[in-house]
Amino acid sequence: MPELPEVESARATIERAALGRRITEVDDTDTWVCRPHAPGDISAALIGRQITAARRQGKSMWVETSPLDGDQQAGPDLGIHLGMSGRILISSPYDEVAEGGDWGGGGYGKGAHSPDRKPEWDRFTLTFEDGGTLRLFDKRRLGRVRLDPPLEALGPDAEKVTKADFTDRMSRGRAHVKARLLDQSVIAGIGNLLADETLWQAHVAPMQRVDSMSSDDLGRLHTALRKATKAAIKHGGVHTGDVIPYRTAGARCPRCDGEMIRDTVGGRTTWWCSQEQVA
DNA sequence: ACTCGTGTTAGCTG
DNA sequence: TCAGCTAACACGAG
Numbered sequence: 001m002p003e004l005p006e007v008e009s010a011r012a013t014i015e016r017a018a019l020g021r022r023i024t025e026v027d028d029t030d031t032w033v034c035r036p037h038a039p040g041d042i043s044a045a046l047i048g049r050q051i052t053a054a055r056r057q058g059k060s061m062w063v064e065t066s067p068l069d070g071d072q073q074a075g076p077d078l079g080i081h082l083g084m085s086g087r088i089l090i091s092s093p094y095d096e097v098a099e100g101g102d103w104g105g106g107g108y109g110k111g112a113h114s115p116d117r118k119p120e121w122d123r124f125t126l127t128f129e130d131g132g133t134l135r136l137f138d139k140r141r142l143g144r145v146r147l148d149p150p151l152e153a154l155g156p157d158a159e160k161v162t163k164a165d166f167t168d169r170m171s172r173g174r175a176h177v178k179a180r181l182l183d184q185s186v187i188a189g190i191g192n193l194l195a196d197e198t199l200w201q202a203h204v205a206p207m208q209r210v211d212s213m214s215s216d217d218l219g220r221l222h223t224a225l226r227k228a229t230k231a232a233i234k235h236g237g238v239h240t241g242d243v244i245p246y247r248t249a250g251a252r253c254p255r256c257d258g259e260m261i262r263d264t265v266g267g268r269t270t271w272w273c274s275q276e277q278v279a
Numbered sequence: 280a281c282t283c284g285t286g287t288t289a290g291c292t293g
Numbered sequence: 294t295c296a297g298c299t300a301a302c303a304c305g306a307g
Contacts, residue, residue, distance in 0.1 A: 003285055032301095032302070033302095059286075081286085081287080083302085084284075084287090084302095085286090085304075085305095086286095138303095139304055140302065141304090142287075142301095142302060142303080143286095144288095172295095173294090173295060175297090184286095191285055192285055192286085237285090238285065267298070268284090268286095269283085281307105282306100282307090287301100287302100288301095289299100289301100290299090290300095291297100293295105293296090293298105
C-alpha cells in the first residue's frame with residue numbers, strides 16, 4: 001500500500017513506459033474517483049494529447065500533457081493519487097507492466113478475470129493510440145484522479161526538505177509531533193508507517209508536542225526522516241523499515257528489548273518503544 | 280462474525 | 294486559527 005516510496009516507484013514506471021504515448025480514449029466514468037469532475041470532463045481535456053512527463057511531490061503524482069496538434073499550448077496536468085490501495089498498471093501491445101511494488105496479493109500473473117483482477121477495480125483508464133492502456137487499479141476506491149491538482153496545498157517533499165525548512169515548518173503551533181509529521185501541507189509524503197519508523201529512529205515520543213521540542217530533537221528527526229525515506233525507496237517500500245515488524249501486540253523493541261506500546265496519536269494507530277521514546 | 284487499517288478530505292466541534 | 298473527531302470509500306486480514 002502506497003506511501004511515498006511506492007508512489008515514486010509508480011511515477012518511475014509511468015516515466016519509463018508511458019512517455020510519448022498519445023491518448024485516444026479515457027474512461028473517467030467513476031465520479032467518486034474523478035470528483036469533482038463530471039463524466040467526460042477529463043476525457044475531453046486529454047484526448048489527442050501525449051504524456052510528456054511524470055512528476056511527484058509527496059504521495060501526489062501527476063503527468064504533464066502535450067499541446068494538441070497544430071497548437072502550442074500544453075495540455076492540463078492529470079493528477080493521480082493512489083490512496084491506500086491504488087496501483088498503476090500499464091500495458092502495451094507487447095507485454096504488461098504491473099506497478100507499485102507488490103504489497104499484498106496484487107495478482108501478478110493471474111488472469112485478467114481472476115478473483116484478484118476484477119475489471120470493476122480498474123477505476124480510471126487511459127487508452128493509447130497503440131492500443132495499450134494506463135489504469136488506476138484500486139480495490140478500495142480510495143484513489144483520486146483529477147485535472148490540474150492543487151499542488152500548492154502540499155508542503156515540500158519529505159525526501160528533499162532541508163533541515164532549516166523542516167525545523168521551521170514542524171515547530172509551528174503545538175500539535176503532537178506525529179500529527180504534524182502526517183500533515184501533508186507541512187511536509188508532503190509521510191504516511192503512518194513512515195512516521196512511526198522516523199520517530200523510532202530519532203528516539204522521539206510520538207505524543208510529544210512540537211512546541212516542547214528542542215532544535216536538537218527536530219534536527220535528529222529530520223536526519224531520521226531523510227534516512228528512512230531513502231532506505232524505503234531503495235528497499236522497495238516503507239514496510240522494510242527496521243521497526244515496522246514490531247508494530248504488533250506483545251512485540252519488544254529490536255534495539256533495547258523494551259515493550260512496544262500502541263495507542264492512537266494524530267488519529268492513527270501508533271506504535272513506539274516505551275523505554276527509548278519518552279517525552 | 281466482527282474489527283481494523285500503509286490515505287484523504289469535508290464538515291463539525293472545542 | 295489551530296487541533297481533533299467523524300464519515301465516506303470497499304476490501305482483505307486477523
